[in-house]
Amino acid sequence: MTNPFKAEGEFIKGNLHTHTTNSDGEFSPQQAVDHYREAGYGFLALTDHNYLTEPEALSTDGLVMLPGEELHQGKGELGQVHHLVAIGMTEHIEIPPTDDLQEALDYIAPRCRFAFIAHPYWTSMTYMDILGRTGFIGIEVFNFTCEAGIGRGDSGSHWDQLLARDRILYGFGVDDAHCHYPDSLGGWTMVKVSERTPEALYEAILAGNFYASSGPTIEDVTIEANNVTVRCSPCQAVHVIAPGAGQGTTTRRLARDGGPYTQVTLPVGEAWDPIRIECVDERGRKAWTNPFRTR
Ligand SMILES: [Zn+2]
Ligand SMILES: [Zn+2]
Structure with missing residues (x-):
């Protein structure tokens, strides 16, 4: 895609x-x-x-x-x-x-x-x-x-x-x-x-x-072999959503009340395909990318 x-x-x-x-x-x-x-x-x-x-x-x-x-x-x-x-x-x-x-x-x-x-x-x-x-x-x-x-x-x-x-x-x-x-x-x-x-x-x-979006701006998304880098307006969490059972990750694994993040690199697991990105700002408003094929 x-x-x-x-x-x-x-x-x-x-x-x-x-x-x-x-x-x-x-x-x-x-x-x-x-x-x-x-x-x-x-x-x-x-x-x-x-x-x-x-x-x-x-x-x-x-x-x-x-x-x-x-x-x-x-x-x-x-x-x-x-x-x-x-x-x-x-x-x-x-x-x-x-x-x-x-x-x-x-x-x-x-x-x-x-x-x-x-x-x-x-x-x-x-x-x-x-x-x-x-x-x-x-x-x-x-x-x-x-x-x-x-x-x-x-x-x-x-x-x-x-x-x-x-x-x-x-x-x-x-x-x-x-x-x-x-x-x-x-x-x-x-x-x-x-x-x-x-x-x-x-x-x-x-x-x-x-x-x-309902608030955040996403400026860039770069998909590489085993990770994804996201640049966005200040957000308190960035999620990598992968729809298979138990798949995906989020900056909240790193720090529950972390951020604000404007650039993060998160891992992409071997079997995660497709993935999509959600950015969440301090008011809980989100931005959603379309799905990316990774394989
Ligand atoms: Zn209607
Ligand atoms: Zn309507």
Whole structure:
């Protein structure tokens, strides 16, 4: 897999999951654009429920807009309806009603540039709901409104269950802002691009040239034969997550209340593949790399 930290270009910050008054959000589409642009974001997708909010009509002033929707079809093991985020369509995607997640994904995939599964932890998806499905590139490893609303924003465990079975998926960080309570500017995705255009963002995301964050910045990751070196904003812990039983390590092995760390080198065991990195700051906010193949 690609290493975004070694790719050409600059990281730009964006949110791929937001609601407006075109579904159940509080912001008008223009207010959402202004809110994220003023906060320094470089790209944004307005993903109303089963509704395409056309970005062309908005005054964006340099904020790159990606068309998006949150779609709802397919039922999980526990009977819940799945939430799927699709990005880069040219018209509204109306999925024929189905309880079958794969049928929904098969309908979505050719009609957008990419799709990912929203907030699996919040929706009580099981990893078995996701394993074996195709037509999407990742899951939301972090969803801020789910964290701020009910404390179930971090779907890292779902991700690892899939990675442990060699289902290599990307992890997105998003707000899913509705603004019924403070739920914006708390989860985002940093994408490495060589130019600020929708096409450059699509290509970078499809290639995995991004990482997710709810706070920390990851500056560099270098994978070598038996170790990984991470440079980041000051963090109180850096984890090497390897999804096999008992695998992985963390700076907490070295010093339980250590840090702040801005550069660490940690060992990578012989059988650890894939690995991913999590950086945790003093407020417990995290940054998540995509998985790296080590073998
Ligand atoms: Zn949702
Ligand atoms: Zn949503």
